[in-house]
Amino acid sequence: MTTVHLGAKTWVFLNSKRVVAEIIAKRGSATNTRSPMPVSSGIVSHDRRSLLMPQDKWAEPRRVMHSLLSGTALQQYGEWQETESTQMMAEYVLKPRAWYRHHYRYANSVVHRIAFGERLIKSTKELEDMQNCVTFFVGSIGTSVIDWFPDLDRLPKFLQVWRYYWKPLGDWNYDVYRSWWDPIRKKVDAGKAGPSFVRDSLLHPETKYTGNDENAMYVALQLIEAGSDTTREALNIFVMAALEHPDVFLKARAEVDRVCGVGKDARLPRLSDMEQLNYICAMAKELLRWRPIFVLTPDHTASKDIEFEGYVFPEGTGFVINEVPVGAECERPDDFWPERWMDGHETDIAHGLWQFGGGRRICVGYRLAQRSLFINIARLVQCVDFRPAGFYNPKVLNLEATDEPFPVQVTIRSKEYEELIFQEATAAEVLEDAKLVRDNIKL
Structure with a gap:
């Protein structure tokens, strides 16, 4: 553990799996809340992004999102994941140079269908705006000194000069959300919406979600972004x-x-193959360990004093999972070695891995994420060959890039696999959609 004083806050970086399990998982009831972030959580997110909400406000959106983990929901969503994956594979054949664009189209379309119950029909500009909502929000976390000295938020509004910089970003984010939310809300109200998280959980009378329309909008759009x-x-x-x-x-x-x-x-892999493709499952876990998307998780703040192995951490102390040393606490940490996960828990992506957070605030969509990674990794491994197309730094992935993050030459394994993909895409009635994607991508 490493204690760091950041402004008025005290953060304890958790640098090993053992202390993460002890503090975040076993003591989760006392480390559930978040420290105040007046800029990133307040101004930028209108106090409605559940990721940074304190415990008392987070519990309600968390409750309604638990429907995403039910077996019935996963089965229904699995059909959509397979369909969108089939289209992605066809896009790979038709426009291999845009491989990274196909990843985003797939991911956004799946979660859009889960949230809203309809296939994604959005312009390139709308998709870029949604991606930027994530990028700008994440970029705001800790950027302002106000988030590190949150008591400054108590100053009269006319003295809060930082608002002039951050408020336009929060309002723009709100307007993007609203442009995606209003159409589906109208369909639900009119009884014209298909099965979805919004219709069947968030806005369904029996769920008794207590938030207002804006709260519901943020819950749904956070799921998408x-x-x-x-x-x-x-x-x-x-x-x-x-x-x-x-x-x-x-x-x-x-x-x-x-x-x-x-x-x-050959046939394309299906989600029902997961139990037989343990190495593919292990690859998904190793990807997140090898090059963690989140280097640091949001702080788990103590809601009461905590005593741990002779240390006393007062209420308000923030605990942060330091993902790089935690992920490197293993044999051959620099190698991409899926075998390290072949322990009987391959099909549980959260077991022994902390990229989804932990304790009671673990990401509720981790099983959906696992299934998306599994089906696409299995199919790409089966059908596509990847080669370097120029110089790149393997430790710099430029994950936020909207352009190609590193140079790659993509080829389909053989004509037989091209035919297989087109057959599957035709049967799933997504080949024409893939052709539209090809025609609309300008490289």
Whole structure:
């Protein structure tokens, strides 16, 4: 553990799996809340992003989002994940140079369908705006000195000169959310919306969600922005791993070929193959350990004094999972080595891995994320070859880039696999949609 004083706050960085498990998981009831962030949580997020909410405000959106973890919901969402993945594979064949764009289209479309119950029909500008909502919000966390001295938020509004800088960003974010929210809200009210998280959980009378319309909007749109951006980034990391560790890639392909056939006898992997494709499941976990998307998790703030192994941490102390040393606390930490996860828990992506947070504030969508990573990694391993197309730094992924994050040459494994992909896309009725994506991407 390392104690750091940041402005008026005290953060304790947790640098090993053992202390993370003890503080975040076992003492989760006392480390559930968040420290105040008047800029990133307040002004930028209108006090409605549950990621940074204190315990008393976070519990209600958390409760309604638990429906995402039910077995029935996962089965329904799984059908959509497979359909969108099939379209992504067709996009790979039709426009291989835009591989990174296909990752984002897939991720955003899946979570959009889960949240709103309809396939994604958004312009490139609308998609970029949604991605920027995430980028600008994350970039605001801790950027302002006010977040480190939150008592300054008590000053009269006319003295809070920082508001003139941050308020336009918060209002722009709100307007983007509203442009996505209003159409689906009208469909739900008119009885014209399909099955979805919004219709069946968030706005359903039996859920008794106590938040107002704006609260509901932020719950739904957070699901979209978080679910789409992290899946996109993880798939980009997978491509980097394929460039850096082709031996692992080929071992994974051999597993998929064993289960799904080869050449003319092949079929695309399905979510029902998860129990038989343990190495693919282990690859998904290793991606998040090897190049963690979140270097630091938001602080878990103590709601009361905590005593731990002779140390006393007063109420208000923030505990932060320091993902890099925690992930490196293993054999051969610099290697991409999925075998480290072959321990009988391959199909539980949160077991032994802290990228989704932990304790009671673990990301509620982690099972959805696992299934998206599994189906796409398995299919890309089976059908696509990746080669470097220029110089790159394997430790710099530029995860927030809207352009190609590193140079990659993409080719389909063989004509047989092109035909397989087109057959599956035709059967799923997404081939024409993939062609539209190809025609609308300008590179």
